[in-house]
Every structure is written in structure tokens, then in C-alpha cells.
Amino acid sequence: MLNFSILLVFITFALCYLFKPQWRCRANQPSLPPGPKPWPIVGNLPELIKSKKKTSVSHWIHSFMKEMNTEIACIRLGNVHVILVTCPEIGREFLKKHDAVFASRPLTMATDVISKGHLSTIFAPSGDQWKKMRKIMVSEMLSKARHQWLYEKRVEEADNLVHYVHNQCKKFDEGGIVNVRVAARHYCGNVTRKLVFNRRYFGEGKADGGPGFEEEEYIEAIFTFLTYVYSFCVSDYLPFLRGLDLEGHEMIVKEATRVMNKYHDPIIEDRIRNRRDGKIDESKDLLDVLVSLTDNNGISLLSMDEIKAQICEIMIAAVDNPSNALEWALVEMLNKPETLQKAIDELDNVVGKDRLVQEYDFPKLNYVKACAREAFRLHPISPFIPPHVSVTDTTVAGYFIPKGSHVVLSREGMGRNPKIWKDPYEFKPERHLQVVMKVKKWNLQSQSCSLYHSVEEGEGVQGWYLEVQ
Numbered sequence: 001m002l003n004f005s006i007l008l009v010f011i012t013f014a015l016c017y018l019f020k021p022q023w024r025c026r027a028n029q030p031s032l033p034p035g036p037k038p039w040p041i042v043g044n045l046p047e048l049i050k051s052k053k054k055t056s057v058s059h060w061i062h063s064f065m066k067e068m069n070t071e072i073a074c075i076r077l078g079n080v081h082v083i084l085v086t087c088p089e090i091g092r093e094f095l096k097k098h099d100a101v102f103a104s105r106p107l108t109m110a111t112d113v114i115s116k117g118h119l120s121t122i123f124a125p126s127g128d129q130w131k132k133m134r135k136i137m138v139s140e141m142l143s144k145a146r147h148q149w150l151y152e153k154r155v156e157e158a159d160n161l162v163h164y165v166h167n168q169c170k171k172f173d174e175g176g177i178v179n180v181r182v183a184a185r186h187y188c189g190n191v192t193r194k195l196v197f198n199r200r201y202f203g204e205g206k207a208d209g210g211p212g213f214e215e216e217e218y219i220e221a222i223f224t225f226l227t228y229v230y231s232f233c234v235s236d237y238l239p240f241l242r243g244l245d246l247e248g249h250e251m252i253v254k255e256a257t258r259v260m261n262k263y264h265d266p267i268i269e270d271r272i273r274n275r276r277d278g279k280i281d282e283s284k285d286l287l288d289v290l291v292s293l294t295d296n297n298g299i300s301l302l303s304m305d306e307i308k309a310q311i312c313e314i315m316i317a318a319v320d321n322p323s324n325a326l327e328w329a330l331v332e333m334l335n336k337p338e339t340l341q342k343a344i345d346e347l348d349n350v351v352g353k354d355r356l357v358q359e360y361d362f363p364k365l366n367y368v369k370a371c372a373r374e375a376f377r378l379h380p381i382s383p384f385i386p387p388h389v390s391v392t393d394t395t396v397a398g399y400f401i402p403k404g405s406h407v408v409l410s411r412e413g414m415g416r417n418p419k420i421w422k423d424p425y426e427f428k429p430e431r432h433l434q435v436v437m438k439v440k441k442w443n444l445q446s447q448s449c450s451l452y453h454s455v456e457e458g459e460g461v462q463g464w465y466l467e468v469q
């Protein structure tokens with residue numbers, strides 16, 4: 001019995017050492033941000049699990065932060081400190097002033113599965129692989145020249161959206177019913193597939209321009225993955241539980257990924273084979289661009305797995321936010337007819353009734369853009385941004401942030417913060433319209449430059465920018 005007691009004490013001390021927070025010691029060191037008191041070893045995981053069963057993790061987090069009257073908090077999940085932020089100023093301090101410290105990403109089960117071992121850009125932790133993929137994305141995929149190169153494909157899909165909506169309206173004598181969610185999500189999916197694969201459908205599609213079974217299954221898989229990608233999965237904080245799939249997340253993520261790969265992989269593999277055999281002379285889409293990249297010795301710059309991982313990431317990143325903003329903007333505008341009428345009047349004045357909206361009209365559609373921004377502010381697709389990881393100990397907003405902490409900014413908390421936004425729960429696009437006042441003008445070499453001071457109406461948020469005329 002005595003030997004067993006000694007063994008138990010030894011195991012307890014060993015566990016405490018293994019799971020002890022790494023931030024202890026040092027006199028005069030700033031404290032961690034406030035938060036609920038953690039349990040030994042598991043931290044606040046019991047409260048996290050309980051919140052999933054009752055309401056949601058985001059509701060639990062925002063509730064205790066409101067009760068504690070704090071805009072920055074800390075919860076400990078296993079041995080990981082999760083720093084939660086609802087203040088825009090503190091958020092800027094994390095991601096602007098200390099950008100290099102928080103440039104990395106956590107390694108999670110979901111991101112590992114979809115990115116084939118973190119081979120892509122967004123899901124990769126800071127390091128050589130991330131630098132390589134980021135450079136390719138910036139220089140080859142997201143450049144201004146590439147954007148202009150893909151213009152005709154975007155126009156083609158915009159025309160198809162109009163064709164689809166028009167066909168829905170013709171279905172009944174008194175006007176048809178348009179499912180906004182279907183139209184929005186599948187338009188975003190169509191555009192991205194056109195840019196990446198130079199095709200609208202994986203299957204046959206429908207005669208009215210709508211999605212077929214393949215596209216419906218594919219979009220459903222994307223949104224399923226987005227639901228679980230950073231969903232505070234317990235095994236992400238207690239890695240020894242991975243594989244047991246206690247919450248069922250792993251099975252769901254793997255199935256969604258399997259569906260996406262079912263449609264991606266044959267196209268990617270065939271394109272790589274054709275490029276290797278010399279059957280492709282020029283690039284027609286973004287997949288061609290990735291496949292054609294070579295180093296100084298003419299060797300492919302990207303492996304097949306890297307291309308597959310990056311394509312998955314592009315498709316996931318391009319669908320959710322714009323479709324969600326469109327849904328909510330229309331809902332809010334229908335509830336406030338005067339707002340909807342202002343948007344209609346602006347379209348009539350800028351575009352007229354004799355043609356369709358073109359991309360060159362966007363700079364003049366200020367009120368319509370303000371409606372979109374207000375939808376993003378009030379109704380984000382996810383309550384939190386993807387987490388960042390601190391690569392070293394640091395101090396932010398007067399609080400100590402240990403190395404390895406996950407920093408999570410709340411879209412809901414910042415977008416509805418009453419200290420920043422007047423009437424934060426009201427849909428008021430006018431708050432995003434800028435009043436521009438010229439304050440100084442001078443000549444710079446042969447160009448005439450003006451410095452403007454911009455003030456957002458009603459919010460008092462100020463900023464500067466330089467315009468070259």
C-alpha cells in the first residue's frame with residue numbers, strides 16, 4: 001500500500017510538471033489576462049465541453065468576458081493559454097504592432113487533414129514552408145496582373161448568376177422564389193471553380209444555370225469543414241486523445257475532406273500529367289499556374305500534395321464570407337425598406353436600367369459597399385478569426401502572453417463593441433460612408449499628391465491615406 005501511495009504521488013508530481021504553465025516565475029512580471037480559474041492539468045476544458053452541450057463556445061466566452069467586464073481574457077485549455085480579444089485597439093496591438101510574434105498558426109487535427117500535413121499557406125505554422133507558399137500566393141496568384149487576367153471568367157459567372165435568378169423568377173406566373181442561400185453560395189463556388197479549374201460544374205449542372213448534385217455535395221462539404229476547422233476541439237489541446245475522436249469531429253472532417261478531394265484530385269492529377277507530357281502550352285487558370293511553376297533548374301517548384309493542399313485552401317477561403325454577407329445584407333435591407341431604396345437609387349444613378357453592373361462601377365457604388373461592410377460587421381460567418389500563435393513570450397496591453405499561446409480575436413466582440421460603434425446592433429450602412437477633407441497638397445517630383453484626412457460618419461474613427469493624382 002505504501003509503495004502504491006508513493007507511486008501515486010510521483011505520478012501526480014510528474015503530471016503537474018508536464019502540464020505546468022511555462023509562464024511562472026520572474027519577479028515584477030506582468031500577469032496573464034483575467035479569466036475563469038482553471039482546473040489542474042485540464043484547465044478550463046470542463047467548462048468548454050459544458051458550453052458545447054448547452055449553447056456554444058462563443059456564447060460562453062462572450063458571457064464570462066461581459067461578466068468580468070474585460071476586453072481581453074485568458075482561458076487555459078490543457079497546457080495551452082487561449083487569449084481572447086474583443087477590443088479593436090488591443091487586436092491591432094496583437095496583429096499589427098506585434099505581427100512578427102503572432103504570425104504563426106496552431107497545429108490542429110482539422111488543418112492537418114485538409115492541408116496534407118500543413119503544406120498550404122493559411123493553415124501552415126510560421127516557417128520555411130509557410131514562407132514558400134506565401135511568396136507563391138502573393139506573386140503568382142493574388143497579383144493585380146493575375147486579377148486582370150481572370151476578368152473574363154468573373155464576368156462569365158456573373159452573367160450565369162443573372163441567368164439563373166431570371167429563370168427562377170419565370171417559374172411561376174406571379175414571380176418565382178429565389179433561394180438566396182443557394183444563389184449566393186453556388187455563385188461563389190462557380191466563380192472560384194472557374195478561376196481555379198476553368199470549369200463551372202464538376203458534373204452536368206442544371207439547364208437553368210443552377211448547381212447539380214455534384215456541386216451541392218461539394219459546397220456542403222466546404223461549409224461542413226468550415227464549421228469544424230477551428231472549433232475548439234478537445235484533442236487539439238490534449239493531443240494524446242487524437243485518434244479516439246471523442247467528439248466525433250475527426251470523422252466529420254475526414255469525410256468532408258474526402259468529398260472535396262473526390263472532385264479535386266482527378267483534375268489536378270490529370271493536369272500535372274498533361275503538363276509533364278507537354279500537352280499544355282499556355283496557362284488558362286490558376287491550377288495551370290501552380291502546375292507550371294519551376295525552379296532555376298526547371299524542376300517543379302511544388303509537389304502534387306502541395307498543389308492539392310493549396311487548391312483546397314483556396315476553395316475553402318473564397319466561399320463563406322461573401323455568400324454570408326449577401327444573405328444578411330439582403331435580410332437587413334428588406335427589414336429596413338428605406339435602406340433598400342437608397343441602394344436601389346444609387347444603382348439607378350450610377351448604372352442605370354439599360355445595362356448590368358460591371359466591375360468598373362464598384363468604386364462609385366459607395367452605399368452598396370457600405371451595406372456589405374455593415375453586414376460583415378454585424379453578422380460575421382464565424383464568431384472568431386483563425387487563431388494566431390505566439391512564437392515567444394511577450395507583453396501586450398500590459399498583460400503577459402506566454403510563448404505558445406493561441407490568440408483569438410472575436411469578430412462579434414469587435415464588430416458589436418459599444419465603445420467603438422454607436423447603436424452596435426443596428427444595421428446602419430451610413431456609419432461606413434467617409435467624409436473626406438483635403439488638408440494639404442504639394443508636388444512630389446512630377447506627380448501631384450494630396451494628403452487626405454478621413455473621418456467615418458458618426459463613429460469618430462480617423463485615419464490617413466495618400467492619393468496620387
